[in-house]
Amino acid sequence: MLYDRDIREPLFDFLEERYGKIRIIEEKQMGKSRADIVMVLPDAVAGIEIKSDADTYVRLQRQVRDYNRYYDTNLVVVGSTHARHIKDHVPAWWGILTAEKLGGTMDFYTLREPGPNPKVDMKRKLGLLWRPELAHIQELNQMPKYREKSKAFVIDKILLKVPQEILTLQISEELFQRDYTTIEEKITEYRKQKKHNL
Incomplete structure (x- = not known):
């Protein structure tokens, strides 16, 4: 069972390795929701939602709407319990990463690459x-x-x-x-x- 706290720190390392120059801003208010992570890139601002194994989809619809208003691109990072169904809950342009703990290390797998967000305001x-x-x-x-x-x-x-x-x-x-x-x-x-x- 993976919790948000298990995913967060290893995720920062993964994102830095993958994207190079980034800045992470945590818990950023956006409309009626809060972005778990905002990742600043030289040419874009990305919103990242973490759905750990302990989370449900109850608030996700509203969160997706708010992320889509604010960020050039969006990603959801999920524990393995959500990996099979997350595609049904986020738009096609959202990137999807799965997190899995193997031994003492956290591994991330790209289920879907993020695309440009057509709804950014x-x-x-x-x-x-x-x-x-x-x-x-x-x-x-x-x-x-x-x-x-x-x-x-x-x-x-x-x-x-x-x-x-x-x-x-x-x-x-x-x-x-x-x-x-x-x-x-x-x-x-x-x-x-x-x-x-x-």
Whole structure:
């Protein structure tokens, strides 16, 4: 019987070996669900759901809907008890990995490669970024600062101005550079500047 905690750490090693340059963000809120893992790649952001042997499919339909809104590509990682039926519960473009413990090591097998997600919503994907990260994308693209405007307004303006192929790379770079130790002071500084400009 494999649990989430048994799968997680070996999975990170497997993903790094397979994809090279990645950044892992755990437990990311997305709509009404939470992504177990967000994997940042240089040219994409992938959502990863873990369904251990102890999990059921009860929430999966809603989770799939939310993953499809936010990420360029999606993967589900399952324990062997789910391996036979998981294809019936996720869209055809979702990748499927199975996890199996052999001796003392965890092995992962690719049941299906992930494809591009046709339902990704760039507005929601941009919404994963914090306001200072959006401000940096505005700066990179020589856009006005719009400090007094809402986050939603700024996202709409970025989507109008920046071609999607460039924006995809810039979003990944912001997530690679994200520093959880300094973000509070960056947000405070951003808010001070916003008030100063009002």
